[in-house]
Amino acid sequence: MSANGNGAVEAVKDTIYRSCLLLDEEKWSDWLDLCDDGFQYSIKAWSPEINYDMTYFSADHKHLSTMTEQLPKHNTDHSPLKRHSTVYTVDVDKDGKTATAITSLVVYQNMLDGETSHLDSGENHLFLVGKYMDKLKIENGQAKFLEREVRLETRRLDKGSHWPI
Amino acid sequence: MPARNQKQWMADPNLQRGEWVDSRIYSDPEIFEEELEKIFKKTWIPVCHESELSEPYDFRTTTIAREPVIVARGPDNTVRAFLNVCPHRGMMIERRPAGSFLEGQPSGNPKRMTCMFHAWQFDMKGNCVYISREKEGYQDRLCKENTGLRRLRCEVAMGGFVWVCLDDKPECSLEEWAGKPFDCIRESIDAEPLEVFHYHKAIINTNYKLWHDTNSEFYHDFMHYHNRVTGFNDEYFARKNIGFEHGHVNVTSFEVNYDEYEGFESREELSFPKFPPNQWFMIDLFPGMNFNLRGSALRCDIMTPLGPNKVMIEFRGLGVKADTPEERQTRIEHHNSIWGPFGRNLHEDLIGVTGQGATMNDGSEPRRILHGRHEDNYIHDEVGLRHYYDEWGKWMDRLPSDPMQKYTAPAVAAE
Numbered sequence: 001m002s003a004n005g006n007g008a009v010e011a012v013k014d015t016i017y018r019s020c021l022l023l024d025e026e027k028w029s030d031w032l033d034l035c036d037d038g039f040q041y042s043i044k045a046w047s048p049e050i051n052y053d054m055t056y057f058s059a060d061h062k063h064l065s066t067m068t069e070q071l072p073k074h075n076t077d078h079s080p081l082k083r084h085s086t087v088y089t090v091d092v093d094k095d096g097k098t099a100t101a102i103t104s105l106v107v108y109q110n111m112l113d114g115e116t117s118h119l120d121s122g123e124n125h126l127f128l129v130g131k132y133m134d135k136l137k138i139e140n141g142q143a144k145f146l147e148r149e150v151r152l153e154t155r156r157l158d159k160g161s162h163w164p165i
Numbered sequence: 166m167p168a169r170n171q172k173q174w175m176a177d178p179n180l181q182r183g184e185w186v187d188s189r190i191y192s193d194p195e196i197f198e199e200e201l202e203k204i205f206k207k208t209w210i211p212v213c214h215e216s217e218l219s220e221p222y223d224f225r226t227t228t229i230a231r232e233p234v235i236v237a238r239g240p241d242n243t244v245r246a247f248l249n250v251c252p253h254r255g256m257m258i259e260r261r262p263a264g265s266f267l268e269g270q271p272s273g274n275p276k277r278m279t280c281m282f283h284a285w286q287f288d289m290k291g292n293c294v295y296i297s298r299e300k301e302g303y304q305d306r307l308c309k310e311n312t313g314l315r316r317l318r319c320e321v322a323m324g325g326f327v328w329v330c331l332d333d334k335p336e337c338s339l340e341e342w343a344g345k346p347f348d349c350i351r352e353s354i355d356a357e358p359l360e361v362f363h364y365h366k367a368i369i370n371t372n373y374k375l376w377h378d379t380n381s382e383f384y385h386d387f388m389h390y391h392n393r394v395t396g397f398n399d400e401y402f403a404r405k406n407i408g409f410e411h412g413h414v415n416v417t418s419f420e421v422n423y424d425e426y427e428g429f430e431s432r433e434e435l436s437f438p439k440f441p442p443n444q445w446f447m448i449d450l451f452p453g454m455n456f457n458l459r460g461s462a463l464r465c466d467i468m469t470p471l472g473p474n475k476v477m478i479e480f481r482g483l484g485v486k487a488d489t490p491e492e493r494q495t496r497i498e499h500h501n502s503i504w505g506p507f508g509r510n511l512h513e514d515l516i517g518v519t520g521q522g523a524t525m526n527d528g529s530e531p532r533r534i535l536h537g538r539h540e541d542n543y544i545h546d547e548v549g550l551r552h553y554y555d556e557w558g559k560w561m562d563r564l565p566s567d568p569m570q571k572y573t574a575p576a577v578a579a580e
Contacts, residue, residue: 043507049225049262050217050364050481055497057507066428073390075513113516115370115523158367159515160506 008092008138012099015136015143020083023164028068031164035145036137037061043165045130045152056152064164076162079112081127083165088131096138098146103132105150107165128154128165177533177566183575184537186554186565191372191525191534196561196568197473204452204560205230209318209339211326211454211467212236214481215244216360218327222266222276222289226259228469229331233257234317236327237266237278239289246319246329247291251280252312258287278314291316323347323456324354324463324483337411346413346448350458356438359463362497363482365506367515371522373453373470374557376478379514380447380455380466381406381414381549384538388517391509394425404544412451412556414549418444421460429502435461435495438485449549451556462500474522480504480511533566551575 015034022031032039042058059067084106092099109127114120130152136143150165178185190196212227213236224237226249233249235258251258258280266276266289273279277286277294286295291314296302299309318330320339324347328339335342347354379385383404386392400419407415420443423429433442437458448456453468463483470476482504484496503510525532536550554565558572566575 045365047364048264050214050361051219051263052362052364054363054365055494055501056363056365056505057501058498063428070390070427074509075388075390075516077512077516115519155364156366156368157506158369159519160367160508160512162507162509162512165507 005092005096007141008096008099008143009090011138011141011143012090012092012101012134012136013087015145016085016087016101016103016132016134019145020085024080024082026080026163028164029065032061032065032068035061035148039064039145040147041150041164042148043150043152045155047155049155068164071162074162077109077113077159079109079114081161081163081165082108082110082124084108085132092138099136099138099143101132101134101136103134105130105132105165127161128152128157130154130165175530178535178537180535180537181575182564182566183551183555185533185535187568188525188529188532188534190554190557190563190565190568191375191521192473192527192529193568194473194527196563197372197470199561200452200470201230204557205470206232206331207335207560208452209320209328209330209335209342211323211465212246212329213327214359214361214465214483215321215325215327216358216483216486217263218244220265220267223264224259224266224278225263225327226261227329229329230470232331234329235259235278236319236329237289240276244319244321244327245290246317246327247287248315248317250315251282251285252293252314253280253283253285253296256280256282258314285312287314323351325359326465342411343413343450346409346415346450347456349415349417350437350440350446350448350456353437353440353458354463358486359483360486360488361481361483362493363480363500363505366477366479368471368475368477369515369519369522370474371476371518372474372525373468373476374553375518375521375525376466376468376476376514377449377453377455377553378550379518381449381553382545382547383416384545384547385514385517388513389510391426391503395422395429398422402544405542406544406546406549406552407542408548408552412553414449414552416447416449416544416549418446421445423460432460432499435492435499437461437463449553451553452560457504459503460499461496462504464500464504474526480506 039061043056086104088102090101107127108124111120111123133149135147213225218238221240227234235249236246269275272281272284279286284297293309293312296309320328404417424431436442445459455466457464465481467479482500536547538547540546562572564570
């Protein structure tokens with residue numbers, strides 16, 4: 001791989017890992033700043049139960065922005081989600097302008113509410129397992145998300161979440 | 166009134182009997198076991214949708230009242246249900262949630278349900294068609310002709326749902342049991358074949374009836390910001406709760422103003438067949454199933470009680486089988502934005518009922534749970550709950566407001 005290619009790979013990894021930190025800290029606007037205006041986001045899972053490739057959630061940049069601004073008006077579980085991710089592969093296109101990446105993902109819930117906060121707060125629960133399937137554009141040595149598909153293995157989601165994964 | 170002391174707190178509320186229940190009906194292990202025997206093993210339960218086993222030899226497994234059940238589509242296209250139990254040594258025959266018997270398994274042939282343990286095989290009608298070393302082991306004392314599976318009552322109806330009853334002689338037919346409450350949406354859900362596009366499950370620590378309660382009252386829309394801004398208007402408050410025989414309840418429709426929620430648009434572009442745009446009907450079936458037809462998507466909740474304070478809820482979303490890819494995508498988005506695991510409302514509902522479950526563990530003090538709102542059966546009237554618990558009391562022969570006493574009719578008629 002060329003020096004430019006290596007630089008692109010590092011830029012992609014940097015953007016993915018930064019996005020995880022921002023999502024962990026619930027800095028939604030800063031996370032969306034890492035995304036192109038045409039960004040498309042989805043959460044999907046294959047269900048062997050119904051033999052169907054399901055979409056649990058999908059939204060574009062504008063929808064995500066509006067949604068994250070609206071969600072404080074909703075009742076929600078206060079337990080933050082914390083991501084553990086490892087970028088497995090980065091494939092940079094020949095022209096060096098776009099790349100795809102696959103990131104292994106485990107999300108834990110750091111309990112604050114739980115069922116009884118007296119007992120549960122401070123505990124971590126495994127929330128879901130999956131992958132980030134990302135497409136990014138690379139400009140001036142920096143990578144921005146064009147598409148993110150959160151591909152879940154988990155289909156038992158209990159209380160679920162209001163927030164992007 | 167100021168905060169109450171223990172005596173005041175434990176006193177019966179200043180309401181009529183039938184307008185509250187005792188929280189022990191949500192937490193007592195003995196009552197829970199009795200519910201499985203007296204209710205769940207006796208009533209019709211929707212276990213899946215026929216589109217989940219769309220081809221001959223497809224199967225789906227489930228449980229009712231802890232009994233393992235398998236539903237399979239035969240080569241004659243008939244869907245049948247059996248106990249998922251081998252008559253030999255009691256092994257569960259099929260362990261996967263779904264699949265096809267067209268392929269052979271390590272212990273058995275294609276087109277057979279095979280118990281992996283000792284390779285006994287069954288056809289799609291539940292006949293035992295092969296016992297390994299039959300003559301050598303049983304001589305003429307036992308033969309495959311007498312070792313078929315346990316068949317169960319099974320019907321495909323009400324929009325293509327697969328209904329099973331563990332009781333060979335149910336109190337009434339499925340049509341008599343659930344037909345009337347479905348009349349409000351039957352023309353739409355039976356117009357053409359449907360297909361499940363969404364499935365996820367929640368296993369949460371609460372009693373199954375508390376989830377049904379939430380589905381049966383709209384007073385809790387105060388919890389849902391989305392529903393307040395898209396719904397609270399004169400038409401919303403003109404909706405009525407309608408009780409049916411067997412403890413079932415309908416909620417009549419109104420036009421939802423989705424575009425009042427920032428980021429959402431009107432959903433009039435797509436509806437269900439013969440269903441006016443942006444309408445919303447709800448059917449709550451005793452003892453714990455819910456069907457919601459909201460504009461373009463049908464939602465179905467099926468509850469599997471796991472313990473006094475534990476329930477699995479399976480959530481399904483359905484569209485029309487003949488949908489174009491664009492129509493299907495629209496239905497999925499409409500469904501998920503409110504009812505998906507990352508949608509606006511479902512998360513709130515699940516927080517609500519787990520919060521109730523946390524205060525009603527076995528051994529918690531018995532409390533009065535109020536069902537006493539009267540608003541002429543309009544939308545925030547709790548008549549749906551009263552109607553349900555009167556039926557529950559009859560099936561259980563227990564008084565919901567004092568479950569250690571035998572059932573008697575409530576002072577306030579469960580309209």
